[in-house]
Amino acid sequence: MPSTAIRTCPLCEATCGLELTLEGTEVTRVRGDRDDVFSRGYLCPKGALFGEFEHDPDRLTTPRVRRDGELVEATWAEAYAHIADRLPAIQAEHGHDAVAVYLGNPNVHNLSGQLYVRPLVKALRTRNVHSASSVDQLPKHVSCGELFGDPLAIPVPDVDRTDLLVVLGANPRVSNGSLMTAPDLPGRLDALRDRGGRLVVIDPKRTRTAAKADEHLAILPGTDALLLSAVVATLIQEELIALPDHLDGLVKGMDEVLDQLRWFTAGRVAPTCGLEAERIRELARALATTPRACVYGRLGTTTQPYGTLASWLVDVVNLLTGHLDVDGGAMFPHPAHHRTRRRPFRTGRWHSRVRGLPEAIGELPVATLTDEITTPGDGQVRALITVAGNPVLSTPDGEALDAAIADLDLLVCVDPYVTATSRHADVILPPPSALQRPHYDLAFSALAIRNVANYSPPVVAPDPNVPDEWELLLTLAAIALGQQPPIDTAAADAFVLRQAVDGVIADPTARLATHDPDELLAALGERPGPDRLLDLLLRAGPYGDGFGLDPDGLSLAELRDHPHGIDLGPLQPRLPEALRTASGHIELAPAAFVADLTRLAGEVEPATAAEAPPSDAAGDGLSDGATLTLIGRRHLRTNNSWSHNVAGLAKGQQLCTLQLHPDDATCRGLVDGGTARVTSTTGSLEVTVEVTDDLRPGVVSLPHGFGHDLPGVEQTVARANPGVNSNVLTDRHALDPISGNAVLNGIPVEVAPA
């Protein structure tokens, strides 16, 4: 007899509600949950194939351990024993920094990953913590950390109420949103236009979002910070600056910012951006005069040499045009769970050993992980633990990292697959299926364009012989602390809970500051695992019951009673309450950002940078006949490197192609369907050509996350259609200097027939 279950889709940031039909433990049908308070039945092709993700025959169900050079099946006890034999010895001999961690993107889609990776990292006591954040979004965390004092206080566009949305370096019709959680973004963008609003897309490519926009500006890659500076310069020149009333007096450093940015006139920067100066001025005027408007920047603005400046300037423009923290502008979500008040933000609390790169949000740039493994000396990385990550495909200079990882003394991968990275593992620990674990989006509810809370209980009973993911991570943590397995994970979890309770009570902004921690622990009960921790965070959160303070408030029990979620209403202005800066103000002019404007000014073409009257002509962006500029792209049917083994998604389509403009193809003798050799200063690869006028001349595009044909990869579908690893071409030494984020867009390449 089939059964039905409701749960939140964990496959991307949109958090759609799914209605699953199950025969036993098998998902036989997936539909959008029409009663979900946020997604209202929306479903994309990935969500529709959620069952295929879960029932993939290549998924590992037992650990693997390397014996005599081969990865062979092992029991959990054998796998843990293997790690316990080697990890503490490496720590003892080489120090804690000799063990590095890499955390992949799926961790943020996983409640246990969000709650139990941190105890693992703390137990390892290593400074070599890396994650997908530094190939993706670190500049936004750093810019918000400096501006608002909290790297997680990221304003999101109030898409449902805005009348002008300017999308910069993002393709939300395909990605379904990023650093902006909004199920059914295609429908929401259609609604924006249906109510008379305008959508402007600024992107080197006519993406699917750009094709359906009111206007598309085909900017040259990596020039977003210049464009945004010119918008500010226009606001200054035309006296269009108007802060939101409630922020007047709350902004520090405005005069300094205006002084620095007035030089970047539209006339000066337009040729470098490949745009017409007047069009930039019109954009500034439209943003200033539309009562509800917003700029939203994403991957194209962060994965480039000016990632932090571009991220900062997005919020500077929103502020100066009166659209920060107001309805229809860029607003701060207020999620249901408690978020511990952070100390005022700063970077550089420690630096990487080899290249001296600064820490940010507790991490070092992953672009330097290869250097830390291959460079001898005190603190050299000898062991690596990856959790849900495939850095060989996801991070720059992938071939060098692949070779470095192969030489480690120990590689432990928490991963359901033998991937390009985990093929080198000494131990692979496969986590249980998403169907067997509870789900609540700690990360994405803090980025949602509407305040909502949604909890999904496990759909399928856990296998008593397989550790839950939280048990797996706490076992690794205990081994890192020198304990021998088997580990009493319930006791370890009680310790984690006690720390979380103490953290909530110690938070001066929490409502529970006067509560007795033992009373809270008693109220939370004896059940170990993520549900108990989540209950604490919900009850201590802004809508929570406060353990008796508000009997009608939220708790996990209340959320369980609402399987389609609870709508907590539209976003509300949150400043100054959300500010965490030491001054209590918006710090608009962080010294490092202002200093970096000199480097940005150096990008302006000499002909217009001089004091001579600026030209209004747009640069043509045409290639010089040799060098083209490589950018990435996203496809609706993929998600980074982790969706390529789903047969229904792949459908045998060739998604990994080099897209280029017909003019660039013709002058190189390249034809659609032919093979091109693409060469950068770092590496070279051969790839199928796709000729399209969606790209502006001089720019070529290759998607990321492919390259599944390395020896030992056990992903049948992905291997059959492997594509190429775009990170063979990216340079691990090319970074946004403020955040340390890798430069994955705007890579100079030469392209020729293979």
Ligand code: SF4
């Ligand atoms: S848009 Fe994202 S969350 Fe929604 S169904 Fe697709 S993959 Fe799942």
